[in-house]
Amino acid sequence: MKKILLSSAAIVAFAGAASAEITLSGSATVGYNDDHEGGVYADADIDFTASQELNNGWTAALSYGIELEQLEYSDDDGMGIDQGGSFDGNVLFSISNDMYGLHYGDTEFAAASLWSGVSDMASDGFSEKDGEEILKFTGKMGGIEAAISAPVLNDSQELGQMSFGATGSFGNFGFGVAYQEEGEAMSATNGLEGDYNEEEILGLFVSTDLAGASIKVAYASNETAGTDSTGIEVSYPIGDVSVGAFYVSESDQDDGFGVSVDYASGPASVSAFYNEVDGAAEVGLEGSYAVNDDLTVFAGYIDDDNLEGGAYIGAEYDLGGGASFLASYGDADEEGDDEFGAKDYKDGMTVQLGLSF
Incomplete structure (x- = not known):
């Protein structure tokens, strides 16, 4: 930077x-x-x-x-670089102090910014930013963090769906609540994009640490669709290994559950998991090894009933100064899929130069 x-x-x-x-x-x-x-x-x-x-x-x-x-x-017309690329500008203005803040523009909806549910709950689809202009007020007081927001509709310049979120702690317990009202449906004129959900949703969660284990219980209700999800998630560290599991009871689809085992020690890390959501299973094994301070090799395999997985192998070299070089090969379950694995690897052979500053 x-x-x-x-x-x-x-x-x-x-x-x-x-x-x-x-x-x-x-x-x-x-x-x-x-x-x-x-x-x-x-x-x-x-x-x-x-x-x-x-x-x-x-x-x-x-x-x-x-x-x-x-x-x-x-290669089709020999014209080289496609001229369809374009610039998209996102603006955010804010004025804030240690307790309060007023934000306008490219900021997250209040409920989505403070919601922390259990993995793969079907009824907690709070609206997320996707190009909307959002007006949001945030505040912190007495250990409570809260926010309220609404998108500004392009066609009328009026405020749209109200969204609210709050989190806090009491002793060894953390808690949170999130709510969004039923809003205007997406259209070509009101500026509401693909991650906007016009449905009314309420969510509650509580978390704590008990005998070394981290436990979270969450409930989400989609008032518009008449569905709800109740879940529990547990993680427990054992030396270099962390074991996790979740279970979600669903009102309108098959219950979901999953287990994971993560290992990290020195230059090596391995992650194995199995999830089943609405009857579709996903199993995977991914790992990486830091050969030295600059070179890391990685490989993995994901078998997904929804054809969103595949196998991959590759290496990444740190060039210093925020630059890196990546070489990978992916064999996706679905032809053309370019987002699978720990780093959204591309199908086929890829060589890539990256820069961050």
């Missing part, structure tokens, strides 16, 4: 005597895949953040994120 100090006279939005801080961060990748991408691909994300300390402990901040959508190389 690089930081540049500029005088506030150059930043109209943050006028004042003190200087404003401009932060530049981002990532970029360029690579070649012989199957899914059809050749060369590239994408980049760049974030600019300007912040200014105000009076009485308040800070104003403005962030602008630029996403360069993927550019692909096409």
Whole structure:
């Protein structure tokens, strides 16, 4: 991450005597895949953040994120790089202190930001950000963190679905509640994207540590669909091994359950798991080994009834300065699937150069 100090006279939005801080961060990748991408691909994300300390402990901040959508190389017409790529800008403005904050733009819905359910619950589909402009108020007081939000509808500029979340602790127990009202359905004009869910949903969870084990119990009710999920999740460390399990009782589909065993010691790590959700099973074994400080090799196999798995093998080399080189080979269960395994590996042979700053 690089930081540049500029005088506030150059930043109209943050006028004042003190200087404003401009932060530049981002990532970029360029690579070649012989199957899914059809050749060369590239994408980049760049974030600019300007912040200014105000009076009485308040800070104003403005962030602008630029996403360069993927550019692909096409052999079909000999034209080289596809010109369909584009820039998408995301803006977030906030003013906050140690207790309160007001945020507008590219921020998460309140319920989704504070909800912590059990794995693979069917009824906890809280709306998640996917390009919407969201107005959110956050607060912290007496060990309680809370937030309330609503998207701004593009067609009317009115506030849409109200979303609320709160978490806290009492002694050895943590707790949380999340709620979203029934909202306006997605459309081409109101700015609500693919991860927006217009249904009314209520969720509650409680967590604690008992005899070295971490335990969470959660309940979610989809009031619109008339369904609910009740689950429990447990994890227990035994030296270098961590054992986990979950079970979810569902009102309108087969109950879900799963077990996992994770091992990490020195340069080696291995993860094995079995999940069954709504009658569809997923079993996997994944591992990695750090040959030295720069080179890590990895391999894994996932068998998924929903054809979202496959086998992969590869290596990643740290070039220093936030740069890395990746070479991998994946054999996906479903042809063209490019998101499976621990790092969303691509089907086919991939070589990729990455940079973060």
